[in-house]
Amino acid sequence: MIRVVLPHHLKTLARVEGEITLSLDAPVTTASVLDKLEADYPMLRGTIREHQTLKRRPRVRFYADREDISHEPPDAPLPEAVVSGREPFIVIGAISGG
Amino acid sequence: MSGTRVLVGTRKGAFILSSNGDRRDWSVSGPHFAGWEIYHAKASPVDPDRIYVSQTSSWFGQIIQRSDDGGSSWFQPGSPDGLKTNDMGMPMGESNNFAYDTSEETGKPLTTHQWYDGSQHPWEFARVWHLEPSLDDPDTVYAGVEDAALFKTTDGGASWFELAGLRGHETGPNWAPGAGGMCLHTIVIDPNDHDRIYAAISAAGTFRSDDGGQTWKPVNNGLHSQYIPDPTAEVGHCVHRIAINPINPDVLYMQKHWDVMRSDDGGENWVEVSGNLPSDFGFPIAVHSHDPDTIYVVPIESDSLHYPPEGKLRVYRSRSGGNEWEALSNGLPQEHCYVNVLRDAMAVDEHDPCGIYFGTTGGQVYHSADEGDHWAPIVRDLPAVLSVEVQTLP
Numbered sequence: 001m002i003r004v005v006l007p008h009h010l011k012t013l014a015r016v017e018g019e020i021t022l023s024l025d026a027p028v029t030t031a032s033v034l035d036k037l038e039a040d041y042p043m044l045r046g047t048i049r050e051h052q053t054l055k056r057r058p059r060v061r062f063y064a065d066r067e068d069i070s071h072e073p074p075d076a077p078l079p080e081a082v083v084s085g086r087e088p089f090i091v092i093g094a095i096s097g098g
Numbered sequence: 099m100s101g102t103r104v105l106v107g108t109r110k111g112a113f114i115l116s117s118n119g120d121r122r123d124w125s126v127s128g129p130h131f132a133g134w135e136i137y138h139a140k141a142s143p144v145d146p147d148r149i150y151v152s153q154t155s156s157w158f159g160q161i162i163q164r165s166d167d168g169g170s171s172w173f174q175p176g177s178p179d180g181l182k183t184n185d186m187g188m189p190m191g192e193s194n195n196f197a198y199d200t201s202e203e204t205g206k207p208l209t210t211h212q213w214y215d216g217s218q219h220p221w222e223f224a225r226v227w228h229l230e231p232s233l234d235d236p237d238t239v240y241a242g243v244e245d246a247a248l249f250k251t252t253d254g255g256a257s258w259f260e261l262a263g264l265r266g267h268e269t270g271p272n273w274a275p276g277a278g279g280m281c282l283h284t285i286v287i288d289p290n291d292h293d294r295i296y297a298a299i300s301a302a303g304t305f306r307s308d309d310g311g312q313t314w315k316p317v318n319n320g321l322h323s324q325y326i327p328d329p330t331a332e333v334g335h336c337v338h339r340i341a342i343n344p345i346n347p348d349v350l351y352m353q354k355h356w357d358v359m360r361s362d363d364g365g366e367n368w369v370e371v372s373g374n375l376p377s378d379f380g381f382p383i384a385v386h387s388h389d390p391d392t393i394y395v396v397p398i399e400s401d402s403l404h405y406p407p408e409g410k411l412r413v414y415r416s417r418s419g420g421n422e423w424e425a426l427s428n429g430l431p432q433e434h435c436y437v438n439v440l441r442d443a444m445a446v447d448e449h450d451p452c453g454i455y456f457g458t459t460g461g462q463v464y465h466s467a468d469e470g471d472h473w474a475p476i477v478r479d480l481p482a483v484l485s486v487e488v489q490t491l492p
Contacts, residue, residue, distance in 0.1 A: 009133055009158055043174050047158040051195045059157040093157040 002033055003088035010048070010091065014041040019088060028083045030062055031074035048091060063090040101491030102447055103168065104455055105149065106463055107136035110481035112151060114169045119449055121467040124476045130172065131163060138228050138442055138485045145236040146489055150255060152226035152241075160225055162193040162255050175255035193255050196223050196243055199262035211245065212274040221245045221265070228442060230285035233292050240311070242282030246273060246299040248311060261311040264297060269316060269333040276300035276336050276355075283441055284340050288347045296350070296365060301326075301336035304352070306365050317365030321354065325401075338381045339441040343390040351393050351420070353383040353441075358395055360420050371420020376407045382444035386469065387452045391419040394446075394454060394470060396439040405436035413454070415470050429473030430464065437462070442485035449490055457483025 004020040011017065022036045031054075038045045049056050054074075056062070061070040065079040065087045081087040104115040111129025130136075134153045142148040151163040151172070164175045176193040198221055200209075213219035224244040232238035237254040240261075247265045249258040264282075273280060281300055288294035293310040296317075303318040316332050326334040336355035343349035352359040352368065357378050359368040372378035377397040386392035395414050399407050406412060411430040414423040437460035447453040454470050457463045461480040466473045 007157075009155065012132075013158075013161065042176075043161075045192070046160065046194045047155075052197055057157070057159060 001085045002028060002036075002082065003085055004033065004037060005088045005090045007091060007093045009093070010044060013043055013047065016041075021085075026083070028078050029075050030064075030069065030072065030078065030089075033078070033089050034074075059094040061092050061094055063092060101489075102449070102453070103141075103146075103489040103491055104445075104463065104465075104476070105139040105141065105169075105485075105487045105489070106457055106477075106480065106483060107139050107151075107442075107485035108457075108461070108481040108483050109135055112136040112139055112153075113477070113480060115463065115476050121447075121449070121453055121465065126477055127169065129481075130169070131161075134161070135225075136484060137225060138487075140229050140231060140487045141489050142231040142236040142239075143233055144231075146491055148231070148236045150229045150231060150239055152229055154225040160194045160196060160223070162226070164255050175253075176257070192257050196226070196241070196249055196258055197260070198223065198247060198265070199260040201262075211270060211280060212272055214275060218271065221247070223247075224279060227281045227283045228285055230287065233287055233289065240285050240287075240295070242285050242297065244279045244281035245275075246280045246282040246302060248282055248285070248297055250311065261307075263307070263312050264305060264314045267305070267314055267316070269302070272331075272333050273299060273302035274334065284337070286340055286342050286350075288342065289344055290347050294347075294364070296340060296342070298337040298340050298352075300338065301355075302333045303335040304337050304340060304365055317361075318368070319366060320361075320368030320370075321359065322357070322370075323355065325355065339383050341383050341385045341393070343385055344387060345390045349390065349419070351383050351385060353380050353395055355379065355401060358383065358420060371416070373416070373421035373423055375414055375423050376412075376425075380439075381441040382439055382456065384444045384446050384454065387446050387448045388450065389417070389452075392417050392469070393419065394444065395423075396444065396456065398438060404438045409433055409435050411435040411437065411458075413456070413466075413470055413473075426466075426470040426473070428471060429466075440484055443483050445486050445488040447488045447490045453488070455486050455488050457486045459483065 002022040065081040102117045106113040111132045113128035117124045131153045137152045139151040147168040149165040153161040163172045210218035226241045228242040230240040241249040248261045251258045284298035286296040295307045298304045305314045306317045307314045321335045323335045338353045340352045348364045350361045358372045360371045361368045380398045384394045410432045413426040416423045437458035444456040454466045459482040463476045
């Protein structure tokens with residue numbers, strides 16, 4: 001199971017508390033995690049990545065096993081710690097005031 | 099007319115202020131969508147319990163919310179019956195998909211507009227500034243967005259499509275952003291001819307469609323803007339807000355970046371009616387619901403100083419359709435007041451006497467139940483107010 005941590009506002013939008021768990025087949029990548037996340041929680045479409053291009057929104061970042069993977073290719077395999085569920089895949093809003 | 103419902107959008111959520119027709123005692127609900135910017139909330143005139151909300155975030159993008167019960171509960175439209183995507187009944191997630199039309203069929207879809215420095219810049223969707231529900235159908239709504247374009251839904255907000263004839267107008271490459279971005283912020287539907295629609299864009303100007311939004315033409319003749327290379331150009335004017343005379347819809351009023359203007363011929367020609375205003379810079383303009391020669395503005399010091407002249411918050415009223423103005427200050431702060439009133443943050447109800455409402459960047463929502471003669475705050479300490487709409491309920 002893949003553990004996903006969302007920022008406050010997206011948890012509110014998805015009507016969840018705490019972490020989300022996703023069941024995914026290998027290979028587990030940023031793209032496959034987000035595909036499954038948006039399939040299970042369609043209201044999150046367009047909030048993490050753009051509708052048309054599927055590019056990460058500029059003020060959203062992804063962390064995996066304590067590394068910033070925001071600029072890694074979306075189809076790159078995620079670390080084993082995330083794949084095994086030991087560490088979460090974290091979606092975070094950039095810290096930029098307000 | 100026994101009810102009054104005020105829909106307030108703020109930097110950190112939406113609030114609903116409710117009263118009866120007397121408008122003395124108010125109840126407050128909210129924040130709805132706490133922490134999100136609520137650029138606009140507006141109800142359908144056909145179904146007053148149908149409310150549409152533009153919920154936005156620079157981080158997480160655009161969300162459309164809808165209530166079918168007057169704001170007691172909300173959902174993101176997009177979950178047609180029988181088409182829910184999972185066991186939790188989550189919506190389809192397309193209600194926030196505002197994709198610019200790039201098809202050949204629409205003529206000449208533009209890919210760039212003018213940027214602040216005069217260079218060309220790609221059209222990029224940022225947010226919905228204004229939602230204008232149809233006068234006929236509760237499922238039909240127009241949306242004005244940044245970067246400037248007009249979208250429409252006919253399925254209650256579940257999906258949106260662009261009316262690309264506006265953005266495809268040949269002047270498009272000359273449109274430029276104002277300080278708040280290049281936004282289509284005002285949509286006005288002629289109450290006598292619902293195919294006649296006006297749209298105002300900062301900084302492009304006012305456009306009119308006579309065929310339900312398929313084709314458009316600029317209607318800016320008479321505007322004079324010293325901040326653009328050609329002060330009387332066809333487009334490039336920073337129109338802040340337009341309002342329509344509900345009795346004679348050929349009469350329109352405009353608060354421009356500078357100048358208060360009036361048109362008596364559906365926007366074909368404009369004349370200045372700033373008259374004796376202490377400043378003709380401002381953002382909102384509103385028309386009395388029963389006496390359409392009576393109009394309201396809130397003068398602001400200047401384009402550089404976005405606060406009231408002399409630190410005194412005053413609404414100005416003209417009972418002659420412009421030129422002669424009187425200050426309305428009874429109940430408003432008359433010292434040390436440096437708030438602004440944004441373009442979508444003023445509204446009138448349909449009670450008799452007519453009520454006037456406005457919200458400030460300081461978080462106050464003021465109202466007058468007697469056409470502006472006396473004012474009182476409904477709430478004082480909300481987040482900065484972005485929009486105010488009022489419903490007169492049966």
